[in-house]
Amino acid sequence: MKTNLTVSLALALTLASGLRGQEASPEIAGLEKAAKDFVAAYNKKDAAALAALFTENGEITDLDATDVTTGRADIQARYEDIFAAPDAAQIAIEVDSVRVVGKDLAIEDGTVHATPPGDDPVATSMNYTAVLQKSEDGVWRIASTRDRGDASDVGGELAGLAKQLKGDWTATRDGLRLDIAFGWDDSGNYLIGEMLATAADAKPLTTTIRIGWDPAKKTITWWTFDDGGGFSKGDWTPVDDDSWLIRTEGTTSDGEVTSANQSLTFDGKDSFVWNAGERLVGGEKLPDVEMRVVRQTPEPAVE
Known part of the structure; x- marks a missing residue:
């Protein structure tokens, strides 16, 4: 970039x-x-x-x-x-x-x-x-x-992505709602995120996200951990100033291996499109998913 x-x-x-x-x-x-x-x-x-x-x-x-x-x-x-x-x-x-x-x-x-x-x-x-x-x-x-x-330094390597991601976001699709928040951790070396997924027919699921810089591979890396016991890891590859490709692999709480090819494409400063394709869980292919994620409007201050 x-x-x-x-x-x-x-x-x-x-x-x-x-x-x-x-x-x-x-x-x-x-x-x-x-x-x-x-x-x-x-x-x-x-x-x-x-x-x-x-x-x-x-x-x-x-x-x-x-x-x-x-x-x-x-x-x-x-x-x-x-x-x-x-x-x-x-x-x-x-x-x-x-x-x-x-x-x-x-x-x-x-x-x-x-x-x-x-x-x-x-x-x-x-x-x-x-x-x-x-x-x-x-x-x-x-x-x-x-x-x-x-x-x-580490913080500087993440500065561009932090500028795009920091803040509160939301998305809805087919009865599923995502609420996401990103910010710096106390050390200034990682971006920390939390995502809450809610649906009428499922128990709410919270996922914590940590994004850092891998100095050996010279790439941005993220780790995700859900409160059900699953986790994943992936490397971010920039396509241009507004787009990223993310190859993610992980494990569910039941021990099934997961993988996906994801992309993030920012559309201005207040929205991005998240796409997940080639999704595999335990060797079974799942449908592709695409969601538009928008920045949440801050609540008005109370005088």
Whole structure:
């Protein structure tokens, strides 16, 4: 999924932590000023001021060099698109090293942290390398910056999904009602959910859900446990910004093996379609299921 991180890597400097060079250099003061100017402009959402921090032919490049923006005009337009979004992040940059490698040329490596707005924000992080060039007027400007891969902590890896899932949801189909709630656990490392299924002809069933990040497989994983004694586990694979595929396997309370191919497709911020196909219980194939799940409207406050 594309995030604001790629385009926020336009400067490999930081105001918060200060620049740390391999050797003391009189150029560090100029690099620090460039950092202050960049952080201030970005967090003020000033696209024109950001573009002016680049050389005339400066560029922003992603990890695979498949997404490249070149030149001040296009860089300004790219930032304008980012800042137009309601979830535009605030950034801070943590520098690992800055090296003056030649006359009027410096290289910096570090990590940029982007924190979205909201009451419960979780930062996502990206490693970067940037090349800065000093112009004839003595000002350091960005010649090139490149992403070097995601560096988010566990919470950051879940941040995108958390933004979509957090809150209270409900769905009804053929006499079955689902009420679902998602939020962060106390550690901030897992999304926790609880689902209540009710029907006129069946006992209510409560399922607890835990969603986490598997650092070995580099994937989002979930575990579900129902109060009847059944459980399941599955890996989430992103299809695009709004869709996920989930392959789930588990066991019922009676010891029967279960499996399903599920998908979640968000339709805006207030609804998603959940589909479960190839459902097997004890080797018996069950019909596919599709439900539209909608966000519950908060109850009005009582004065």
